[in-house]
Every structure is written in C-alpha cells, then in structure tokens.
Amino acid sequence: MPDEPMILVVDRTQRNLELVAQLLSRHGYQTLTGANLEEFDHILAEPQKIALALVDIGGFDRRIWLRCERLLEKQVPFLVLAHRQSAAIQQESLVHGARGVLIKPLTIQTLLASIRSLLAESA
C-alpha cells in the first residue's frame, strides 16, 4: 500500500522493534526497522521515502548522532527515544535535529499521537 506513510524504527532491542512494528502496522503505517548502525546505514542509503523516524538511542554510542544528522539532511523528521529524562540527552537530540524526545516506557496513545502530530506538521 504505497500511500501508507513509511516509518523507520531504529532500536537495538529486537522485541522493541517487533512491538512497535506491530503497533504501527495495526494503525496503518508501513515500517522499516534497523537494529544496529549497519542496518541504519543501509536503510538511509535506500531511495525510499521515509515519512518519519523513531530512534531509540539506548545501547548505541555517540555515532548514533551522525546518523541523526543524516536524517536531518534527508529532511526526515525524527523523534529520539531515551530511557530516562536527561537534560544532556535532550540537548544532544535537539542539536542533532530531533523534533522531540520521548521517554520510555511509552504509552501507546502518546506514541501514536506524537507520530500523527509530526506527520501532520510535515505534510
């Protein structure tokens, strides 16, 4: 279904990827998933249009910020997911182009609302 927005989800935890993919699929979104930097790079190299990215920075090192900058360059709006509230993470995320930071664990309603809002904004 080509009209359904494509959402990229990057997360080192396989179960997180599965859960988000299932959720987004149920709500009419297509998903691409990446579980490490290599997969992330590979997806970024692909020509398909990505409407939005969710980047869970848990388990990644600082190189994740370079990929975030690539998303920014490609004009893909993205949200950073972090496991704790931290001013440093907030600042780094915004500096590298994130539209916002969501703290895990998320509620499904919050995540969906954030996605809808960002997509509407981009449109």
Added chain:
Amino acid sequence: MAKEVGTRISTGVTGLDEILDGGLIPGRAYLVRGGPGTGKTILGLHFLTAGVARGEKPLFVTLEEPEGQLRKNAAAIGLNLQGVTFLDLSPTSDFFAKAQTYDIFTPAEVEREPITQKIVEQVEARQPRRIFLEAMTQFRYLSPDGFQFHKQVLSFLRFLMDKGITVLFSSEASAMAPDDDLQFVSDGIIQLDASSERTVTILKYRGSDFHGGPHGLRLGSDGMEVFPKLVSEERGRPFTPEIIRSGVPELDEMLHGGMTRGMVTLISGPSGVGKTTVGVQFMKEAAGRGEHSVVYLFEEWLESFVHRCEAINVPVRAMIERGTLTVRQVEPLRYSSDEFNRLVRRAVEERDARIVMIDSLSGYQLCVRGGNIITHIHALTRYLKNSGVTALLINEVEAITGEFHATELGISYLADNLIFLRYLEVQGELHKAIGVLKKRMSDFEQSLRELEITRYGLKVGQPLRGLRGILTGTPQLVNHQIAGDGLRHPRPPRQNWRIRSDEQPE
C-alpha cells in the same frame, strides 16, 4: 450474620467446607491468600477437581507455574486433573533465551490485552462453572497504576460472575506489594498460614456465617486436609445423670457410686503411680457393657500399653478385637491440636466412642505447639461433654512427694471430677494412695485409700485413717501406728514400725 439460603459448592476440602458453613456460595469470587508454600495452588486444584466430580468443565488460569509442572504436582498428591482445562499464561523459556524482553512500552500496554483476550476466549469456549486463577496479583504488573488495577480486577471478576462462574483467585501479598485492594473486591477471603503451624482462617465471607479463627491444616500426600476447631455448640445430647462404674467396688465407693457419664475426669499423679491403669479400669467395665472407648497414647508405645494392661488382668487385646476399645498411638509432633481434635471427633461421631482417655496432657500440650493448652483442652472437653462422652484426662505431676499439686497445668477448673494418686513414703518404702478431690455431681469420700496394682488387677484398700500429712507424701501417725505389711486400716496397733523415727505416738 444471616445465613444465605441456597446451594453451596464444595471447595474439594471437606474440613474447609465445614468452616465455610457448607461450602462456597456459587457465582462469587473468593480470594486465597498466603505466603509461599502455604497451599494456595493445592487448594485451587482441589477446588477444580471437585468441579470435575460434578461433571463440570473447570478452568485453571495460570500466570505463574506452567501447566506441566502443575499436572505433576497434582499427580503427586493423587489428584486427577482429567477434565480440567489449563490456560497457561506463564512465561515460556523463550522469554529469557530468545531476548523477549522489551522496554519501549510498559507491560500493561503490551501484555494485558492479549492475556485478557485469551481468558475471554477460553471462558466463552469452555463455559466453565468454576475457575481458579493464579495469581491475580500478576495483573498488577499489567496495570499502569493502582486505580487501573482495581478497576480491571473488578471488571474482570464481574465478567466472570455475570456468567455465573465461581472464581477462586490467589494473591501473593508482600510488604512491597500488598493485596488490600483484592481483599476489598472479593466476596470471601481464605487466608493460609504456615508460620509455627499450618492454619487456614476465613477472614471474610459475604452473606454467610463461617467458623472464625485459625483452623489446623495439613498438606500431605493426599493434598490438603483442614481440621476445623471443635465447636461445642454443634452437638448436644440431653444430660442424663447416669453413673458409670469402675468395677472396683472400693473405687466406686470413693466416688459414691461411680463417675457421672459425660463428665470430665482428671486423673492426676506422678509418674508410674497408676493413672492410666485407673482410667483403663473404667474402660474395661464399659467394654463389659458393650460400649466403645478410645485411648490416645501420646507417650507410650501401643505394644507396651497392651502388654502391661494384660499383665494386670485388663484384657485389652480382646477388647480391641471385639471393637470395644481403640488404642491410638499419637505422635504429638506430627499432629496439631486441631488435627488431634478431629481424630477424637471422628471417634465420637463415627464410632460412637463413649469414653475417651487422653494419656497424657503433657503429650497433648506438645500438639498445641507453644499455644495455650487451656484453650485447646477447654474446647475438646466441652465438645466431649456436649456429646455425652466421658473424658478421662491423664495428668502427670512432676513432684513424687512434697507439696501437693493436683495439676501443674492450671486446668483443674475444667475437671468435673478430680482423682489424684500419690506416693507415700513409709519407713523407706513407697506405697500408693488414691483420693478424690472433686466430684461435681455428688458427694465423695474425703479420705485416701491405698492403691495396689497386682496381676489380678487394681486393688483399692480401706480408707486410711489416723494419719496426717498424707498429701505431703510423708504421712505421720495421729492416733496409732501402721503395720509394716501395708497401710491396711482399721487394725490393732502394732509397735513394729513407725512412720518417722523422731515422731512419738500420741
């Protein structure tokens, strides 16, 4: 509290049904709470198999132990789970081995819906009449907060009860995660404990009477057994002042005819003085009348008891064979007092025992496990009295001679009759004496008599007169001296020995 009229359903544990005033009111939800190893799951298994016995299709919802393990445990206690459906929602090993952990959403967001869906599907498909759910507290992890948990549990229970299902659900309360909210939403609370001894207590039962307080419980190879505390009001025979004799004329004379049936008699005295023999004498006579008596031996071995009774002309073996006597050896550390009381109750209600002898109270005290023996023995004797059963309580006192104590347990007030036995030291020889200190229903002989246990049986002599200080164990002569061949009185004074060398006859 008014009793609810209507059918009750069995928990599968007879004693528990009894304290629940007949069982569970169907279509309601009951909380089973208790620490680890208290028997919550076993109770659930009994509850479900009782449903199978009624042709139902019960459902076991497990969020903890896997089905295979539960089936094994049930088989170990002889419970056949054929007919019980399991909904196994316990985590599989994949959860650990295949990195099934997640942190992006709360468990409430991820797990609740599928779990709820599975339960609803099973309930719709099987239409069970009873469900055991272990453990409801697991749902707490599937709720974002206490309010949601409370609401979800209420809604879940309502869903089941709307279908007329009787629900038993367990909780695992701890200081960190109390289950007070579950206590409020349930219609009844069955509390299991295993601290000093295993007990079950009904804390709440909406719309029904129940037997309060802790009741003894055993988890054994046959599963769970509950031993309700004796409630004397349960039975009641009209009192008839019937006399039962010992068959030893002198002893009956001391009691002005004998004991009154249905009374409690304390037979007290030091070790080896003949307390058991005196008690057995009443049973021997009862056997002659075709009555059934029961002896509970807490200290002595059965064989030794039989042997020594036979040696003194009490045909215990024949009495046992004829069914007029049951001798039961009781290991006090194995039985709780409630469990022991249950044995007595069975003997009374199922075998129509008319005399029950507890030999001895010291052994019974061990069953009480540090509790108050007076409370327990009070309940037992009240029950026996209400049932018209004669109770003989053998009480051993420590002191051989010296200051007299009828009993060292503070239970003499419980006794309607108090027979005491004493050693008397006379010129370096020990003699035995028997006396009556109390008899509620009639007068009794105030003097002591010498007691002898011979191969022909119990021999009680004539009243000992002319002595003082008998209760000290070292009696002194008042008017005349005592013969060296015994303490037979009256008899002519003979100067062959005196009780104490420094005592001169008056």
